[in-house]
Amino acid sequence: MRGGEAATLEAVLQSVEDPEIPVVSVVELGIVRGLDAGQVTITPTYTGCPATAVIEANIREALDQAGFEDIQIKTVLSPAWSTDDITDAGRQKLKAYGIAPPPKGAKAASLCNKSVAECPHCGSINTREISRFGSTPCKALWQCNSCHEPFDRFKCH
Amino acid sequence: MRQDPIMQSALRLGDDALILGQRLSEWCGHAPTIEVDLSLANLGLDLIGQAMHFLGLAGDIEGQGRDADTLAFFRTDLDFTNCLLVEQPNGDFAQTMTRQWLYSTYQQLLFEAMAGVEDARFAEVADKALKEVRYHAELSADWVIRLGDGTDVSHQKMVDALGWLWRFVPELFQMDELDSLAVEAGVGVDKAALRPAYDAAINAVFEEAKLTRPDDQRTLTGGRHGHHSEHLGHLLATMQHIPRSHPDARW
Numbered sequence A: 001m002r003g004g005e006a007a008t009l010e011a012v013l014q015s016v017e018d019p020e021i022p023v024v025s026v027v028e029l030g031i032v033r034g035l036d037a038g039q040v041t042i043t044p045t046y047t048g049c050p051a052t053a054v055i056e057a058n059i060r061e062a063l064d065q066a067g068f069e070d071i072q073i074k075t076v077l078s079p080a081w082s083t084d085d086i087t088d089a090g091r092q093k094l095k096a097y098g099i100a101p102p103p104k105g106a107k108a109a110s111l112c113n114k115s116v117a118e119c120p121h122c123g124s125i126n127t128r129e130i131s132r133f134g135s136t137p138c139k140a141l142w143q144c145n146s147c148h149e150p151f152d153r154f155k156c157h
Numbered sequence B: 001m002r003q004d005p006i007m008q009s010a011l012r013l014g015d016d017a018l019i020l021g022q023r024l025s026e027w028c029g030h031a032p033t034i035e036v037d038l039s040l041a042n043l044g045l046d047l048i049g050q051a052m053h054f055l056g057l058a059g060d061i062e063g064q065g066r067d068a069d070t071l072a073f074f075r076t077d078l079d080f081t082n083c084l085l086v087e088q089p090n091g092d093f094a095q096t097m098t099r100q101w102l103y104s105t106y107q108q109l110l111f112e113a114m115a116g117v118e119d120a121r122f123a124e125v126a127d128k129a130l131k132e133v134r135y136h137a138e139l140s141a142d143w144v145i146r147l148g149d150g151t152d153v154s155h156q157k158m159v160d161a162l163g164w165l166w167r168f169v170p171e172l173f174q175m176d177e178l179d180s181l182a183v184e185a186g187v188g189v190d191k192a193a194l195r196p197a198y199d200a201a202i203n204a205v206f207e208e209a210k211l212t213r214p215d216d217q218r219t220l221t222g223g224r225h226g227h228h229s230e231h232l233g234h235l236l237a238t239m240q241h242i243p244r245s246h247p248d249a250r251w
């Protein structure tokens, strides 16, 4: 693949949003694993994430529209996706959207959800977990003890 | 016909996940609080995701054109290979949480071992699902402790739930010829060898929950060979009704 084509391809993928958290792209979430040899490699976030099929269909549509009909999409499971794969830009966007981003290092500490979460509204770290499971598989429900606003927290994974 | 141990291993793993996932989905909109409702729905979703992977794999190995949906919706109870524990009815919340805890604690140990098997098709799914299963085990253990060490009523409900479900635990660790062949083929693990770690994990929770480990009862078994309780038939009737009535329906 030529350099210019690879750059265009990356821009196309950057334009594909996550269906459940539309402020971040599939690249920023770490779903896109690589682009080479005529194929885009992707990995699912959660085993049962209902968005997985939608994400693949959206990537296909974006590729086709940009004239990359010959590019294949390959799905791999290993190494398993981790919240560490979310880029720094992705973390900033999650926070601005009102979702506390996951701390880094989830791979080392598989259950780090008991650590402190920063309130995305007021910045307080005086917060508590309301429910380990939230509105989507990737989020837990938290509440800020300072401003009392509830917020979603991206779960360590 | 001689069964392919690799295909059957994928089927057993997929059937456990599918049936437990379907059971949990029955709680949707009925749980005691919205947080619990979300938790159970999420657990169910994780399990159905596992089922899609394992049943898809079983269909691929079989090579007869059956995909995950065909295996889920167009087999009868005699062809299902799930353990009896997962098909037990939800009962009350204590029974649902006890069933989850007994199964997820086992599944966590199973997947930890399976993540290291030679066949990547099995190891990768186990490794991927493990992170989710750890949540299931933790969440259900938290509830077992909360209910066991709760009020007189919640404690008694836990005792009753254990009194019923304990008889289905030994089946989880049973090894038959097919399981042994699966170990040799690099897709399965020695489940019997997981029992000491399982006992250690659940005994620790029993203690914290102020629950007494039940006496061993006459074991009920047979699920792996299609001998199920009547409960499975009712579950399948609900789960399979739409695809069987409208086999050509598409989203």
Ligand SMILES: [Zn+2]
Pocket (backbone or CB within 6 Å): A119, A120, A121, A122, A123, A124, A144, A145, A146, A147, A148, A149
């Ligand atoms: Zn706040």
